[in-house]
């Protein structure tokens with residue numbers, strides 16, 4: 515059995531495809547058409563009861579959801595690549611710190627803004643948008659300061675934290691959130707990585 519990733523590249527599955535490419539790991543890609551409700555089918559809900567992508571099917575048939583957890587699992591399968599530092603090391607703790615920061619202090623606020631702007635129609639809450647923008651301003655300030663003297667989130671080592679934060683910033687730019695020069699440069703560096711262009715191979719034809 516091989517690794518199987520469920521979820522279109524234009525979703526948080528992007529992170530997992532990017533990690534798989536960085537790790538040069540073969541996998542089967544299943545698009546999952548969310549417009550057709552394929553993520554709500556009985557079979558899909560058995561893999562992720564929340565009905566969200568991405569989901570990874572491991573080579574021994576287990577299912578994992580949550581993009582950051584999937585990326586971390588994959589990185590640990592090939593520790594020699596260095597996408598996740600060794601368990602118990604200070605680098606591991608710092609990678610986890612930024613990984614959680616990316617998920618809770620960046621991605622989550624962007625998602626509140628996106629849901630309100632794009633999906634909620636007359637249920638849209640300007641207050642929720644404004645509060646999230648305010649919180650995000652603080653997170654992006656911290657990120658900007660950190661990037662002033664760090665090449666990647668943990669110094670010179672590109673890790674899963676960069677994949678999660680980088681991709682959150684990419685999709686967040688659709689919301690026209692103002693980014694600092696440091697953040698723009700960081701995103702450009704992410705895009706310049708050798709394996710980054712390969713992610714496009716998984717876009718639907």
Ligand SMILES: N[C@@H](CCC(=O)N[C@@H](CS)C(=O)NCC(=O)O)C(=O)O
Nearest residue numbers: 525526565566567568579580581582
């Ligand atoms: N925290 C989750 C979020 C997953 C998520 O919200 N996925 C979206 C696509 S990016 C989804 O599947 N939405 C479909 C739905 O909510 O019905 C992760 O990082 O994997």
